[in-house]
Amino acid sequence: MSTGTQVALNSIGQIAIIVKDVSRATTFYRDKLGMKYLFAAGNLVFFDCGGVRLMLDKAEKPEIGTSIIYFRVADINRAHQQMRSDGVEFVDEPHLIARMPDHDLWMTFFRDSEGNLLGLMSEVRAGNV
Numbered sequence: 176m177s178t179g180t181q182v183a184l185n186s187i188g189q190i191a192i193i194v195k196d197v198s199r200a201t202t203f204y205r206d207k208l209g210m211k212y213l214f215a216a217g218n219l220v221f222f223d224c225g226g227v228r229l230m231l232d233k234a235e236k237p238e239i240g241t242s243i244i245y246f247r248v249a250d251i252n253r254a255h256q257q258m259r260s261d262g263v264e265f266v267d268e269p270h271l272i273a274r275m276p277d278h279d280l281w282m283t284f285f286r287d288s289e290g291n292l293l294g295l296m297s298e299v300r301a302g303n304v
Contacts, residue, residue, distance in 0.1 A: 276301055
């Protein structure tokens with residue numbers, strides 16, 4: 176029975192990332208990406224990423240995949256350079272995705288210690304990259 180109220184999904188509360196090795200992934204997210212470690216519960220490990228909880232979990236079945244998570248950064252070139260110097264392996268360089276009316280959308284992609292594809296995104300005022 177509908178009450179007429181529509182559910183609006185407009186905020187991320189938690190993102191689960193399936194990993195092969197929870198310990199190795201914990202080290203990557205904490206030490207290489209600088210995420211704030213929150214707690215562990217059994218094989219689950221939780222981080223805070225700007226108010227969004229990130230959960231690492233081992234796949235129950237090896238065929239289970241992952242989603243791409245896009246992390247917003249203010250300066251994509253600086254973030255790319257710093258992360259690369261910290262040992263993060265990028266699959267590309269920061270590049271323009273789209274020109275919007277008031278900003279340009281830039282992205283670059285990298286893999287975590289488990290081979291999951293992740294992205295950096297930056298909304299840059301035209302001419303500021």
